[in-house]
Amino acid sequence: MKSSNLGYPRIGENREWKKALEQFWKGQVDESQFLQTMESIRHQHLKKQHEIGIDLIPVGDFTFYDQMLDTATMFGLVPERFNWKGNDIPLSVYFAMARGSDTAHACEMTKWFNTNYHYIVPEWNNAQPRLIENKPLKAYQEAKRKLGILGKPVLIGPYTFIKLSKGYKEKELPALILQLLPLYEQILQELQNEKVEWLQIDEPILVTSISKEEMKTIQFIYHQLHEAAPNLKIMLQTYFDSVDWYQELIELPVQGVGLDFVHGGENNLESLLTHGFPANKVLAAGIIDGRNIWRSDLAEKRHLIETITSVVPESKLWIQPSCSLIHVPVTTKKETKLDKIIKQSLAFADEKLTEIVFLARDQHGVDDAYFQENQQIIHTWKNHSERHRQSVQQAQKNLQHVSAKRKSPYSIRQSVQKEAFDLPILPTTTIGSFPQTADIRKARQKWKKGEWNEQQYEQFIQQQIEKWICLQEEIGLDVLVHGEFERTDMVEFFGEKLGGFAFTENGWVQSYGSRCVRPPIIYGDVEFLQPMTVKESVYAQSLTDKPVKGMLTGPVTILNWSFVRDDKPRQEVCEQIALALRKEVEALESAGIAMIQVDEPALLEGLPLKDHDKQNYLNWAVRAFRITTSTVQDTTQIHTHMCYCDFASYLEDISKMDADVISIETSRSHGEIIPVFEKQTYDKGIGLGVYDIHSPRIPTVEEMAAIIEKSLQVLDPGQFWINPDCGLKTRSEKEAIDSLKNMTAAADEIRSKLKETIR
Incomplete structure (x- = not known):
């Protein structure tokens, strides 16, 4: 051989x-x-x-x-x-x-x-x-x-x-x-x-x-x-x-x-x-x-x-x-x-x-x-022993009797949330992360090496949050985020705080271009240990009267972006993650965070390659998302984000996730998904990312306004949100600020046109 x-x-x-x-x-x-x-x-x-x-x-x-x-x-x-x-x-x-x-x-x-x-x-x-x-x-x-x-x-x-x-x-x-x-x-x-x-x-x-x-x-x-x-x-x-x-x-x-x-x-x-x-x-x-x-x-x-x-x-x-x-x-x-x-x-x-x-x-x-x-x-x-946690396995067995449905249908939630948040038409927001500058990376290294204590690092993170809350208000965004400065990676961060995960020092793999990630290793039964995002989210909300989204990575994305144990079906591992994240969602809601974004950019990445296997995967993947998000009150608005996938073929299943607002990529594919809404109905809030964050170029107001206008030909203005197509972690501060200023200007321009039309 x-x-x-x-x-x-x-x-x-x-x-x-x-x-x-x-x-x-x-x-x-x-x-x-x-x-x-x-x-x-x-x-x-x-x-x-x-x-x-x-x-x-x-x-x-x-x-x-x-x-x-x-x-x-x-x-x-x-x-x-x-x-x-x-x-x-x-x-x-x-x-x-x-x-x-x-x-x-x-x-x-x-x-x-x-x-x-x-x-x-x-x-x-x-x-x-x-x-x-x-x-x-x-x-x-x-x-x-x-x-x-x-x-x-x-x-x-x-x-x-x-x-x-x-x-x-x-x-x-x-x-x-x-x-x-x-x-x-x-x-x-x-x-x-x-x-x-x-x-x-x-x-x-x-x-x-x-x-x-x-x-x-x-x-x-x-x-x-x-x-x-x-x-x-x-x-x-x-x-x-x-x-x-x-x-x-x-x-x-x-x-x-x-x-x-x-x-x-x-x-x-x-x-x-x-x-x-x-x-x-x-x-x-x-x-x-x-x-x-x-x-x-x-x-x-x-x-x-x-x-x-x-x-x-x-x-x-x-x-x-x-x-x-x-x-x-x-x-x-x-x-x-x-x-x-x-x-x-x-x-x-x-x-x-x-x-x-x-x-x-x-x-x-x-x-x-x-x-x-x-x-x-x-x-x-x-x-x-950590691959055989009895409490986790028992909770998973109990899921057989759980419906994983929100208390009320979206039509009722939409009305309640509209009154609670009082947002303008075409609300603007971002996907979650802001630039991870050299100063932020240095601060994290000092903390990890023990050169900074917990208090010093927390104070630094709060300074970054405060800076970007002010910037977002100056830019004119309607719904804010805390910026995720404490997070190295959207999956790694949560894995570090959950039981059953391990992490490498040099286990890097290429995601795209020079973008490398260190996938967590799911080696044991996954369990919730303590709140993971509440502190930063509550601090950010205390700085502004505008709503601040709590930011989580969803169970399917954590599964698909990790190296997963091979002694259990992936569905079972995903359910364990969903149960752990549900406790985090409930903790955020109890702390007064009324918008919670549970990102699933990799939900469709996990699709099997055979047509006959796809629906079974989608059924348990969608259910895992709903296990995570279904216990909140009607007034709590659940957001999610997905990117760079074949949305058009799976709109029905995406709708079954029952998120109040979903944001998806539009700009890099040059708006190719927009005509889909002429033939298919999507009845919930949706943000079609109006510019490509993976490119260093600053999109013009005219470019983004054109995408918005094209989208409004097939979408109701009452359901349309305006946002970038992904997080801004990899961009420079200038690129992020200038692009967001143009984005809000484009939104204002279209709002004015809509008002003129109504008159």
Whole structure:
């Protein structure tokens, strides 16, 4: 057997990738310094995989921002608004597509299948693709020439690339394929001429619910690619779930097929055992979880390999992660503060690669000490007392008898709340967070290192809250927030205050671009310990007569943005989180906070990839939100926030969350959701984010007024709120203030027009 990897975390052990990007964006290093640093990081990653012992090392998986963006620019798919002409795409244009510029808004960003990673959405819009640069070939040549590594180039497959793009109608898909195929053929031919042995083509779209006609299109594509480069071995790689068209897939004219035996693994294994596998092909078996951080039970993995090799001979088998390792942190070796039992139960990217090498080379008794240590750790972990809290499990059982409904329907609550808050038409607010400046980060570090005591830190946070309450009043916002200055991350903050969570020092993963997060680790039963947000919310409310929203992260988002224990169904873990957060909601209400925002930006991120699995997920996800929010009085207004997802397809389920007000992204997708409300009714309060906070550019009053006016063509002014599309944590103070001033000016302009219309 051979060991293989699909992709390695690009951020580096010390987030040196992120730091290099941000230094370049700030002008602290020039382009040549930036490129040199990136090359050094890239080489370190390749050398490390080689030293661990991986046989098939991916090359071309490294990127300056995002691999879908790389593929789009490789084919010259640069939208006209970026004014690009020529044969090379400069970094200024590349990063403008990702982040926006003074003259052009950024390309849309959305989730990569059902992961927490977000990619830049390629735009067609009648573009004529051409091959600007053979990036897989360049990556292969670099690794060979400079490191002596004969890598496995990685390329996003043509069907996945087009299906995840935008700017075309479904009937135009065949024409786009015919435009793109010659470019893929050229890439493959050049790789073949370079004597590349294996090319990994990623087609994760194959694990979604594709039709028979779509499968015929896939067959056409791969017959064409095989004819173009018959001597190049293609590993057609799938991941994140099982494939429905297994028999058709394994008969494609490729030399290898990669299947996920972790997520959807039971179905893939059943297909393998039922239908067999071609004797002339290689099976790349993803048996180590590439999306979670738990140490593998090597006894279970040995048994799985034995089952697979009853069909596929060892000489035709690769052992690898279930997907790219960009979804997990780099290494556990720098985790010095974790509880010993927890730490030894973890496996990040490097540890997963070590497991892969062990299993690929495994002969019983050869490395028995490593195996025995693994089994002892697994046994200890399964019996950890905090994974068996009786009080939590009993409360969860009691949920069988809970309806999770608000006391009154929305129509009654709306009337009561309108009288209680007396807000103007088109009320303005923000999503929650304000800029986390260098001073705020320094203060937090002083507190964590013990240089500041609790009182000093609390006084500093109160100063920030007071400053921004005053700023919000000056700007003219109608509903205020305290700013979340005490929070490093919207999930981490709550996890630190709940039982059953653990936290790493360096467990960073990429969310989008240079944005990295440290997902909490849910290792035990989750329980409420004490109020988490009441102090800051009450202090903020004491400074103003305007309503201040209490700010919580919802149960589904905490679940989906954490590394979750793998010994319980995710639904059960989510219910435990919901029960804990319900106590926090009740504490806020008791303290006089009359607006409470329970954010669920990741609710739709957790959707299963198969159509037939989605409704069950939505049912328990929506119920978890309602468990959290349903016990409050009618006068308490529940808000929620969601972003960068396919809202249009799930408005009915979103409405079932029964939040009084929901805010969602509109600006980055250029208002594409607005026409949906012409056909579908949404009867509750809604804020369509009128500007993109992920871009440093300041939106104009005219831009935001245009979005508001467009929205009011399909929404009742009485239900419409005005807000940014997400929190302002990552923006500078000037960017945040100037943008919000323009936003309130746009709201005032439209209010005046509405008054004139009424007259």
